[in-house]
Amino acid sequence: MLSKGKLKFIRSLEMKKHRKEEQAFVAEGPKIIHDLDGHFACKLLLATSAWIESQVSLPQAEEIIEVTPEELSRASFLKTPQEVMAVYALPTTTLRPDVFENELTLALDDVQDPGNLGTIIRLADWFGIRHIFCSPGTADGYNPKVVQATMGAIARVQLHYQPLLPLLEELNQKQIPIYGTFLDGENMYEKKLSNHGIIVMGNEGNGISPLLREKIDQRLYIPNYPTGVLTSESLNVATATAIICSEFRRRQR
Amino acid sequence: MLSKGKLKFIRSLEMKKHRKEEQAFVAEGPKIIHDLDGHFACKLLLATSAWIESQVSLPQAEEIIEVTPEELSRASFLKTPQEVMAVYALPTTTLRPDVFENELTLALDDVQDPGNLGTIIRLADWFGIRHIFCSPGTADGYNPKVVQATMGAIARVQLHYQPLLPLLEELNQKQIPIYGTFLDGENMYEKKLSNHGIIVMGNEGNGISPLLREKIDQRLYIPNYPTGVLTSESLNVATATAIICSEFRRRQR
Incomplete structure (x- = not known):
């Protein structure tokens, strides 16, 4: 009872x-x-x-x-x-100091929708991404809605809540590649993609915040089709994350 | 007032x-x-x-x-x-009889979540897919939640609600390629992908229904990473649709 x-x-x-x-x-x-x-x-x-x-x-x-x-x-x-x-x-998180030299990781800048966060955790797991860095304004990964949307992937992906600006500054100094998507970025299919570093994804409405944008040295664009005919202005953040992760992993095969 | x-x-x-x-x-x-x-x-x-x-x-x-x-x-x-x-x-839909010979289209087999349907309409628009065929059990595209999730893309993508089995049977006879994703399908990155035909995506819980599965002659698998280490059993249907559409369009560039 x-x-x-x-x-x-x-x-x-x-x-x-x-x-x-x-x-x-x-x-x-x-x-x-x-x-x-x-x-x-x-x-x-x-x-x-x-x-x-x-x-x-x-x-x-x-x-x-x-x-x-x-x-x-x-x-x-x-x-x-x-x-x-x-x-x-709640788990305690662990992080090897050389993670950014060896692994592909994600950073979420104020992704606020629990469904989007859960979907991103689930697809990170599919693509073997083990660490997601979340700005303090990102939805909480242990919200029941997020946990359900991960379909269990939350057991295999670690979430690190911390301010992203100092993290990206540190990675800049270490010359770790920092990726982000921009409407005026370079065609993702044609650009060299590393097997390590961090991919920054932005808020549903505002994208990546201005201060973080400056730290992103690898500006990607997900080409629409037919190229150049701009219809929708953007993709949902979880959708964009999926497409990018798939392309990174395709190159590493 | x-x-x-x-x-x-x-x-x-x-x-x-x-x-x-x-x-x-x-x-x-x-x-x-x-x-x-x-x-x-x-x-x-x-x-x-x-x-x-x-x-x-x-x-x-x-x-x-x-x-x-x-x-x-x-x-x-x-x-x-x-x-x-x-x-x-509500709009009236129009469909040229040769659409399947010339365009890439989508079929949704009982995709029930309005958020997933809206996200799929939005990404279809991004990738220049103009026609989505929806089984009668698929969420209604004119549900307010779906309309909002499309972010306006519903203005550019036509939804056709109809039973999918007769449609796929007809396409089989005309030798139009019919794609679908399966855990035992062929590696999507390595398979030849056509610039026309239909991609069938299944229900959130049950996938593609057995009768439709038989009609799918192009069985795709979205490789996870590292390959062979199966973690999550599947991707969210909108996530999978995004990755597949991106790969089809990358090949057509």
Whole structure:
């Protein structure tokens, strides 16, 4: 049975403030719970008896509570609750100092839509990008909506929330390539692309902020088609990130 | 002033049933209203006095009503109403019989999320794809959420709602290439891609339905990275569509 206190605790994790205080976040559904098992410390798992009985072995968790579908509905952040949900400890991030010399990474400058952030984490995972640097104004990656949109990829991609300007300044000094997309950038398909460095993606409405733009030495353009006939002014940020990551990885094959 | 009857009429257009009965849909915000001007017959335009005064010339409309911000809020489908909104007549679609011999087109098999559909329409426009064939189970393109997510691209991309199986059967007979993505498909970067035909994208949860799968003669795979290390099981449908369209268009340059 789910106590009122536990229900209140879970529901409180919808808000960033409470996630920070409790150092915890929520994920839901068999697929994501399975993907997160072993990657994050599970403090509490709620599951229906049907789901529990269907498992060969249960995920690791400090506490497992069998709940009725009604109890799960009350705790869930989904329109259609999915048999199982869990509370995990927020992870600590680790970063090797030579990551930018060896890996392709992403930086998000105030990407505000949780769906976009979740989609970007998911595609970063697909393309083997393990570190995303998020400006403090970027949506919180442990928002339940983001976690769900990652489809479990949040277990494999680390999010680093920090101001981006000092980071890019440091990378400039180390001559690490810094990429970004601009309507007047160079044709991405024809430009040399490195196998390491950082790709900066901007806010949904305003793009990359002016101070960061100055630090970007590799200005890319995703050609539209037919070339030169400008129709839509831009692509959605998650769409653009996908196309760019695909092109970087195509070159590395 | 906005009458109760007109307010009720606008609000009713949130539902597909009413959009069909009234043969009308809603769009909001200066950018989208500007993009749609001249592409769809505008039946009614609501705007604040500030917006009206800021315009050199007003969009074509059967009727323009100056509204207070409060009236606009009541009519709007957005969290943050944006000075102007309008009701347009649903368009009639036109299709040349030789379109599949000459153009690249898309087919959506039950893409249900309005945000995904809007994103796909927007990127189709970017990549010069002018026709999208939507199964009857696909989200309605004139849903206010979809229209907003297209960022105006709905003015330039035609949506054709029809059962996909007879269409694909016909294309099979005419030997038009039919593309789709599969986890066991051929590496997209290495496969010959045509400059015409149709690309089928599937439902968010279930992918392409079994009957349609049989009709797809060009099975593509978007390689993940590092190749062979399967992490995420799939990409979001809008993400995958973006990557595929980008690759088709790169080859045609």
